[in-house]
Amino acid sequence: MAKGDLIIISGPSGAGKGTLVRGLLARVPRSWCSVSATTRPPRPDEREGVDYYFLTPEEFERRERAGEFLETAEVHGRRYGTLRGPVEERIRDGFRVILEIDPQGAMQVRRNAGESTLVFVRAPSEEDLRRRLAKRGSETPEQVETRMRTAERELQLVGDYDFVVINDDVRRATDELVRIVESLPPKEQDPSNGHPA
Numbered sequence: 001m002a003k004g005d006l007i008i009i010s011g012p013s014g015a016g017k018g019t020l021v022r023g024l025l026a027r028v029p030r031s032w033c034s035v036s037a038t039t040r041p042p043r044p045d046e047r048e049g050v051d052y053y054f055l056t057p058e059e060f061e062r063r064e065r066a067g068e069f070l071e072t073a074e075v076h077g078r079r080y081g082t083l084r085g086p087v088e089e090r091i092r093d094g095f096r097v098i099l100e101i102d103p104q105g106a107m108q109v110r111r112n113a114g115e116s117t118l119v120f121v122r123a124p125s126e127e128d129l130r131r132r133l134a135k136r137g138s139e140t141p142e143q144v145e146t147r148m149r150t151a152e153r154e155l156q157l158v159g160d161y162d163f164v165v166i167n168d169d170v171r172r173a174t175d176e177l178v179r180i181v182e183s184l185p186p187k188e189q190d191p192s193n194g195h196p197a
């Protein structure tokens with residue numbers, strides 16, 4: 001697998017990864033973002049098969065035992081996982097595949113799937129992150145505090161990432177993310193294919 005095939009974007013909940021990834025997909029040709037499976041319930045604006053595949057814990061476990069996941073993690077008491085089949089298919093078809101997953105999953109993919117590029121998206125400050133989480137309104141105050149504690153833990157892993165993008169301004173941060181992805185060698189120019197650019 002070439003370095004530009006699999007791009008993992010992670011970072012604290014509320015840092016704005018989703019918005020940046022949507023911008024990236026709109027601007028980078030032949031890019032595709034994997035739809036994860038989760039056992040958490042959908043938020044009001046989320047759609048099955050678009051935002052997530054919403055599974056029961058039993059169905060999640062069954063698919064895990066069947067080896068259908070590239071990686072899985074437990075975040076805030078719920079299971080999340082990347083489905084292996086669609087990811088491998090898109091990579092074969094020459095797409096730049098984006099995974100928006102948590103750092104536990106990012107490290108598993110790096111270990112198991114060979115070459116990948118890890119990008120960490122963070123909010124400019126702790127206060128800013130707290131404000132964004134509160135504004136989103138989908139979490140109770142206790143859940144916001146849990147996410148803040150998770151964010152603090154996740155920030156300690158930032159040294160394992162290839163790039164860090166600070167989401168201080170959506171347009172600027174999206175531009176930076178696009179530049180990072182476009183700077184990665186595309187499949188046909190990968191030197192291992194014998195045709196360096």
Ligand code: 5GP
Binds near residue numbers: 072
């Ligand atoms: P949320 O419930 O807010 O949508 O996501 C919670 C956390 O789970 C986020 O950090 C998100 O990136 C992560 N996540 C979403 N899908 C996956 C996945 O398939 N695998 C892993 N490891 N994390 C995921």
